[in-house]
Amino acid sequence: MKRKSQIANFFRALWAVVWKDLSAEWRSRELLTAMLVFALLVILIFNFALELDARARASVTSGVLWVTFAFAGTLGLNRSMATEKDRGCLDGLLLAPVDRSAIYFGKAIGNLVFMFVVEVIVLPIYSVLYNINLFRPGLLLVILLGSIGYVAVGTLLSTMAVQARTRDILLPILLFPLVVPIMIAAVKASGGFLQDLPWIEVSTWINLLIVYDVIFVAVAFMLFDFVVEE
């Protein structure tokens, strides 16, 4: 009975954090606007910088896409945690009598929703600009898995970085080396689907993405309590 109540408390707190992040963003639209403008500028600049034929387009698309998602994602992760820190709200969250991993998962789900919104808007625009069909089930699966891994580790590191005065610089410095395996796997898998490679050649990268997602989510779950404590 006590166990059931603990689980119910966990999910209630998790949902409360997600609801709070989405409601606040719905009002201000600060975070999504910044992420979207940045993402669209990146793909626009790449579009003019790279004069590509159809074959070259398929090979560079995955790289351009993931660079766009990674940079826009960093912007969102930084802003999402800065909102908690600026008015002392992170302390407010930590004072609540809930399992702190519920706070982590709540923040991570909120960040993932913001990342998905940006991706849903960027993909069709990219398709039109580069004249390439990105709506392939395999590619969408890679975007889902890559985003989960990126946000899992990014939410943990942004919680660490936000405690420092140099948080804007610190997050990318901490985050990018750690997400290199996710980025490589995501770029390779996306490229494979765009070039219509057989499943056997792509599946290795998909498996790698799944393994990294599981590892990063588990590590973040275990470390969050230590990261937030003074």
Next chain:
Amino acid sequence: MLFHPATFAPQLRCNRRMITVRKLVKRFGPKTVLRGLDFEVESGEFVALLGPNGAGKTTFLRILASLSRPAMGEVQIAGFFLPGQASSVRRRLGVVSHLPLLYGDLTAEENLRFYGRMYAVPDLPPRITEVLEMVGLAARRRDLVRTFSRGMQQRLAIGRAVLHDPDVMLFDEPHTGLDQDASVMLDTVLQEVAARGRTVVMTSHDLARTADLASRFDVLSRGKIVASVQRDDMESTNNLLAFYRQAVEEA
């Protein structure tokens, strides 16, 4: 009615030790901020923690609030130990700092609803109404917190802290940045909070303001409690400044 009927238990709020701290040490790198601090508070007491800048008041309050882990020593609140039983302690604590701990892009009501869910407050909607009336913000319940003045934000911060009806309230310099009128209004709310039998620990620089509120005055200097006096033992609260100066000088 200020307290939620399901959680109001006045019999728990009298005649027992609420906070016990023994030989508390806190270090930040090579710097030792708290040096074997001992501190006790009975249930229902209102203790003002006075001290110069850098004495360790905020650090001490953050340890009591379970936001910071001590290097050594024992902390017990409402019968639960920190950090081992932190979740049980947090359930019984309400904390107000000089930062509001509120979300500017949510309304007053939404902020309280969010914290109510985090604390699993039963019958939340009527409790939110009750708390907003207590802090005098019922008419502004649907306004965004970022449109509030500093004084209104601080009153809502107190509302947030009492929402789950805690036994112990910790106030860290709650008057910081408030003008005279807002401070007077905040004092009224503080007096109401204390009058309900809650145990209160408040840090402050403002001796005149504190003198009217607290039932005991402790002076924290160089990481230790160096002096303590009951309000009833003072001939007049006008003597508080002299008491404070003497305690700090002797430390």
